[in-house]
Amino acid sequence: MALQRRTFLGVAAATAGTLAAPMVLAQGKPRVVVIGGGAGGATVARYIAKDSDGAIDVTLVEPTRAYYTCFFSNLYIGGFREMNALGHSYGGLAAGGVNVVHDWAVGVDRDAKTVTLAGGASLPYDRLILSPGIDFVDGSVPGWDLSAQNAMPHAYKAGSQTELLKAQLMAMPEGGVFAMVAPPNPYRCPPGPYERVSMVAHLLKSVNPTAKILIADPKEKFSKQGLFEEGWANHYDGMIERVGPDFGGANTSVDPAAMTVDIDGEVTKVDVCNVIPAMKAGRIADIAGVTDGNWAPVNAADMSSKIDPNIYVLGDASAQGDMPKSGFSANSQAKVCANAVRGALTGSTVFPARFANTCWSLIDTNDGVKVGATYEATDEKIAKVDGFISATGESADVRAATYRESEGWYDGITADMFG
Amino acid sequence: MIVRLLLALVLLAGTTAQAEQGGDAARGEELFNQCSGCHQVGQGAVDRIGPHLNFIFDRAAATADGYRYSASLKRAADGGLVWNYETLDAFLENPRAIASRTRMSFRGIDDQQDRDDLLAYLRKFSDDPQNIPESAPTAAAVDHTVAPEILAIVGDPAYGEYLSGECTSCHQTSGAGEGIPSITRWPADDFVTAMHAYKVGVRAHPVMQMMAGRLSDEEIAALAAYFEQVEE
Ligand SMILES: Cc1cc2nc3c(=O)[nH]c(=O)nc-3n(C[C@H](O)[C@H](O)[C@H](O)COP(=O)(O)OP(=O)(O)OC[C@H]3O[C@@H](n4cnc5c(N)ncnc54)[C@H](O)[C@@H]3O)c2cc1C
Numbered sequence: 001m002a003l004q005r006r007t008f009l010g011v012a013a014a015t016a017g018t019l020a021a022p023m024v025l026a027q028g029k030p031r032v033v034v035i036g037g038g039a040g041g042a043t044v045a046r047y048i049a050k051d052s053d054g055a056i057d058v059t060l061v062e063p064t065r066a067y068y069t070c071f072f073s074n075l076y077i078g079g080f081r082e083m084n085a086l087g088h089s090y091g092g093l094a095a096g097g098v099n100v101v102h103d104w105a106v107g108v109d110r111d112a113k114t115v116t117l118a119g120g121a122s123l124p125y126d127r128l129i130l131s132p133g134i135d136f137v138d139g140s141v142p143g144w145d146l147s148a149q150n151a152m153p154h155a156y157k158a159g160s161q162t163e164l165l166k167a168q169l170m171a172m173p174e175g176g177v178f179a180m181v182a183p184p185n186p187y188r189c190p191p192g193p194y195e196r197v198s199m200v201a202h203l204l205k206s207v208n209p210t211a212k213i214l215i216a217d218p219k220e221k222f223s224k225q226g227l228f229e230e231g232w233a234n235h236y237d238g239m240i241e242r243v244g245p246d247f248g249g250a251n252t253s254v255d256p257a258a259m260t261v262d263i264d265g266e267v268t269k270v271d272v273c274n275v276i277p278a279m280k281a282g283r284i285a286d287i288a289g290v291t292d293g294n295w296a297p298v299n300a301a302d303m304s305s306k307i308d309p310n311i312y313v314l315g316d317a318s319a320q321g322d323m324p325k326s327g328f329s330a331n332s333q334a335k336v337c338a339n340a341v342r343g344a345l346t347g348s349t350v351f352p353a354r355f356a357n358t359c360w361s362l363i364d365t366n367d368g369v370k371v372g373a374t375y376e377a378t379d380e381k382i383a384k385v386d387g388f389i390s391a392t393g394e395s396a397d398v399r400a401a402t403y404r405e406s407e408g409w410y411d412g413i414t415a416d417m418f419g
Numbered sequence: 420m421i422v423r424l425l426l427a428l429v430l431l432a433g434t435t436a437q438a439e440q441g442g443d444a445a446r447g448e449e450l451f452n453q454c455s456g457c458h459q460v461g462q463g464a465v466d467r468i469g470p471h472l473n474f475i476f477d478r479a480a481a482t483a484d485g486y487r488y489s490a491s492l493k494r495a496a497d498g499g500l501v502w503n504y505e506t507l508d509a510f511l512e513n514p515r516a517i518a519s520r521t522r523m524s525f526r527g528i529d530d531q532q533d534r535d536d537l538l539a540y541l542r543k544f545s546d547d548p549q550n551i552p553e554s555a556p557t558a559a560a561v562d563h564t565v566a567p568e569i570l571a572i573v574g575d576p577a578y579g580e581y582l583s584g585e586c587t588s589c590h591q592t593s594g595a596g597e598g599i600p601s602i603t604r605w606p607a608d609d610f611v612t613a614m615h616a617y618k619v620g621v622r623a624h625p626v627m628q629m630m631a632g633r634l635s636d637e638e639i640a641a642l643a644a645y646f647e648q649v650e651e
Contacts, residue, residue, distance in 0.1 A: 047584075328588055335584035351581045354633075356588070358626055372626055374633055386632060388625040404526075408598025412589040 029057045030345035033115050033125040035105045035284055037062030037090060039069075040131030040314030040330035042417040047338035049097040050419075055346050059099040059123055061115065065089065067418075070189065071327045072410055073158040075362055077166050078199030079206075086158060092419030108288035110308055127341050130296070131314040131330065132282025133157070134188050137294065140278035141181050142253035143262075151256035152273040155196075156188065168272040169203060175210040176271035179261045181252055182217040183276045186295075188316045188325040190223035191371070193276055195361040198228065201236040202364055214270065215242040216263045218250035223324075224361060224371055230392045231363035281317035295319035300377035301353050302340035303333050312337050321381025322373075329357045331413055336377075353377040360406030366396070368403030442539025450528075450537045457523075460544050468605045469523060476545035478502050487604055489594050491520035507541070508534055520593060524600030563616035570608055572640040579645025582638055585630060592649060602646055610643035 034045045037060050045060040052058075066087040075081040090100045101123075107116035108128065115123045136154070138145065144152060155165040169178065178200055182193045197213060204211040213236075222228075232240050243249040248264020254275060261268050280286075280294035290296045290305040296313040297306040298320050305311040314337055315330030323329040336353040343350035358372030373387030390402065451460070457468035464471040470483035481488040481496035488496075495518045500506060510517045511534045513527040528534050583592075586602060594603035602610070616622040617631035618639075634642070 051580075331588050332585070335581075339581055339584075349577065351578060354582075354585065356585055356630065358589075370626070372629060374629055386629055388629055390625075404598040406598070408596055408600075409589045411595070411597070412587065412591050412599055415591050415593065415595075416587045 029055065030126045031057045031059070031124060032127050032129065032341060032345070033123050034058065034060045034129045034131065035062075035115065036131040036133060036282065036315075037064075037067055037093075037100070038131060038133055038315065038330070039071075039327035039413075039417060040316075040334045041129065042067070042090075042093060043331045043334035044129050044131065044312075044314060044338050044341075045098045046093055046096055046417065046419055047335055048342055049093075051338065052342050052346060052348075054097060056342065057099070058097065059101060060090070060093060061101050061103060061105045061117065061123070062090065063102060063104045065102055068158040068162075069327065069410075069414065070156070070158040070192070071413075073155070073162045074192065074196045074199045076162060077155075077169070077196065078202045078362065080199075080362065080365075083163060088414055088418045090418070096419045105284050106287070108284070108311075110289065110311070113310065125310075126345060127310055127312065128288075129312045129314060129337065129341070130282075130285050130288065130290070130317060131334070132284045132317055134279040134281065134316045134325075135283050137278040137280050140184070141275050144181075144254050144256065144275045144277065148254075148256035148275075151259070152254060152275045154276055155274060156192075156276050156279075165272070165274060166203075169200060170207065172204075172208055172211060172271045174208055175212075176208065177212050177214055177268065178204070178272045178274070179214045179216065179268065179270040180274045181254065181261065181276060182215055182219065182222070182249075184218045184250075184278050186325060187276070187279045189359070190324050190326075191228075191359055191361045194222055194224065194228045195363075196274070197240060198231060198236075198361070198363045201232070201239055205236060205239070211239070213240045214261070214268065215240070216249045216252040216261060217242055217244050218252070220245055223359075224369060224389065226392050227369045227390055228361075228363065231367060231369075235364040235367070279316075281313075285313060285317045292319070300380075300382040302350075303337040304340070312341065321375075321378075322384040323355060323357055323375055323382050324359065326357055326359050327413060328359065328409075329355070331416060332356050355382055358409070360402065360409060362403060362406065366400040366403050368399055368401075368406050369394075370402055370406070442535035442537075442542075444536070444539040444543055447536035447538070447540025450533055451540055453525075454537075460541060464544075466606075468609055472541055473544045475502050475507070476504075476542055480506075489518065489520060489522045491518040491595075492522075494518070504538060507538055511537065515597065520595040522594040522596075522601040522603060524596045526597070563612055563619075563621045565612050565615045569615065569636050569640075570611055572611075572636055574607070574637070574640030574642065574644030576641065576644040576648065578638070579641035579643070582634075582642050583645055583649075586642070586646075589626075603649055605643070605646060607640075607643040607647045610646060611639055614639045614642070 032048055034041045045058050048056055049058045066089050068086045072081050072086055076083055094100050104118040105115050106118050113125050153161045153165045155161040201213060243263050251264045253262045259270055261270055281291050281296050285291050285296045290307045290311055296318050298313050298318045303312045303314055305313055314333045316325040332355045340350055342348045355375035358370055360368055360370045362368050369390040371389040374385045375382045376385050458472050459467055460472040464473050466486040470486040480500035480502055481492045511528050514521050514523045514525055589599045590602045594601045614631045617627040
């Protein structure tokens with residue numbers, strides 16, 4: 001990895017004349033380039049631009065014109081949200097002084113300190129911030145690769161994949177089987193697969209009540225397990241079966257052409273199959289050479305890469321310690337990073353790092369639960385300080401209030417990301 | 420003031436019957452408990468998190484002297500919003516129906532009888548001036564007391580701005596909010612008192628207890644100083 005610092009994706013990097021804007025960099029100003037306009041990247045770009053008041057030139061590279069949040073995408077499947085309510089444009093960031101470039105970053109030259117875009121442009125940086133989210137580990141579910149994502153969607157990047165999964169669920173024959181192959185740790189949004197099962201169950205209960213849900217799970221335990229299992233028994237009794245590793249759930253393969261799932265030798269014909277493979281840092285982190293194994297190790301105090309001090313890695317792609325890979329975590333890390341980068345480039349005060357996370361999940365109508373923790377930076381990692389989790393047996397009022405709170409959180413974090 | 424009272428009395432004719440008919444002011448006083456965290460009414464009432472509510476009937480919206488209203492409510496006021504029985508009733512039913520980004524973090528009251536009772540109570544402090552001197556001052560805007568030396572700490576708004584990143588993952592700086600309340604432009608004392616109430620567990624909310632639990636007195640003061648003056 002250290003040998004080859006200049007690498008490119010297999011994309012012809014010769015398209016001419018796409019990007020005038022990033023070449024017109026203000027003279028003498030320190031330059032920050034952010035790759036990825038999601039929970040981590042949008043937040044960090046917005047905060048650096050806002051707090052430095054024009055003293056730092058901030059460029060955000062993001063291929064899509066609208067970011068569809070993974071958070072609340074399960075609620076779309078359950079029928080609690082419209083897809084267009086999950087989409088956010090970058091107009092607010094541009095208005096806030098961020099130079100938004102819609103393109104893919106395909107190369108990073110760490111010696112020259114430049115980022116190459118698919119369109120051919122080259123962006124110089126003083127500090128580079130990577131928040132590219134996740135990609136999937138090849139071969140983690142035998143029989144599945146990206147070419148099978150239409151037959152067996154992952155729906156773990158929101159948008160068309162989520163719509164496809166929902167369309168397949170709606171078209172499922174009466175009494176059919178929905179299977180989920182759940183991912184091994186670590187992965188983005190620990191309660192995400194189980195919230196998804198809840199929302200699928202909610203949908204099927206109204207449109208296809210005799211349908212069944214089968215989960216093949218390589219993990220012994222999962223996030224908020226007691227709360228989900230209580231909720232499934234309360235709302236979806238008899239509908240959901242989970243096969244954990246004690247019954248071979250870790251030994252699962254699929255056949256997308258035959259629409260079968262093989263759990264430890266037992267083959268089941270299914271109607272819809274949601275494969276959520278093992279995950280790793282978004283590929284550009286690898287290309288930049290800042291990964292060690294599947295993830296990019298960072299220093300907890302400022303989210304700087306342990307491999308290159310001029311590069312920072314936020315959100316899902318980073319290996320930081322105890323924080324779960326969530327939008328809330330990425331947003332929290334982004335604000336610590338923004339403060340540190342600004343300090344490094346302009347000498348502004350750098351305050352000590354502090355992090356927090358809360359993840360809400362919806363089990364059924366007005367049945368919301370949450371888990372959260374605070375974190376601090378230690379020498380070796382981001383370490384948990386204190387935490388809480390919703391209790392089993394809570395009153396309907398508390399659960400309804402928790403759901404309303406999650407709706408408020410969605411508005412809050414998206415305003416914090418996109419202005 | 421006199422002119423306004425006279426005017427109020429004249430205009431009152433239309434609304435009195437309605438409010439008196441439907442509303443039980445004594446019950447309304449109890450219902451007001453859900454408002455008193457932010458609003459005061461009665462003798463000595465002053466602006467706190469929300470504006471005081473004396474003489475609210477027939478007052479043009481967003482005109483309590485000295486209170487910094489949300490841009491949204493000011494816009495509604497520019498559009499001619501005056502508080503009377505109908506508009507207050509609609510506002511109480513769903514604040515966002517009247518001012519979409521009001522800082523009043525309140526879901527509204529569905530029950531017509533509850534709204535009538537509450538309005539009957541509030542009306543006592545609007546159109547019946549002779550009642551005001553006898554009314555007890557409402558409960559303090561907060562549910563907890565903190566030591567004066569803690570309230571006296573002068574917070575550093577720059578540090579507060581940094582710390583506010585922990586708040587704005589959920590609470591909107593603009594003051595808009597549903598499900599998650601607004602914390603923008605609270606009087607610093609109220610902010611400090613509320614945060615200490617979470618810190619010591621008097622207020623029950625697991626996320627807030629956790630967040631407040633690790634904030635020092637200086638950090639709470641810094642946040643209070645920042646949010647008190649933040650621009651929407
Ligand atoms: C079903 C589901 C439910 C979830 N629910 C919640 C929840 O309730 N709460 C919560 O906090 N989190 C939730 N999450 C997790 C959350 O979505 C992620 O943790 C979060 O988005 C991570 O932020 P990020 O910045 O690391 O990556 P992302 O938000 O994924 O952003 C990465 C961005 O980088 C861009 N990008 C990638 N490569 C390149 C490149 N080479 N060049 C330019 N741009 C690039 C991508 O287009 C993308 O926009 C959920 C996730 C899923 C899948």
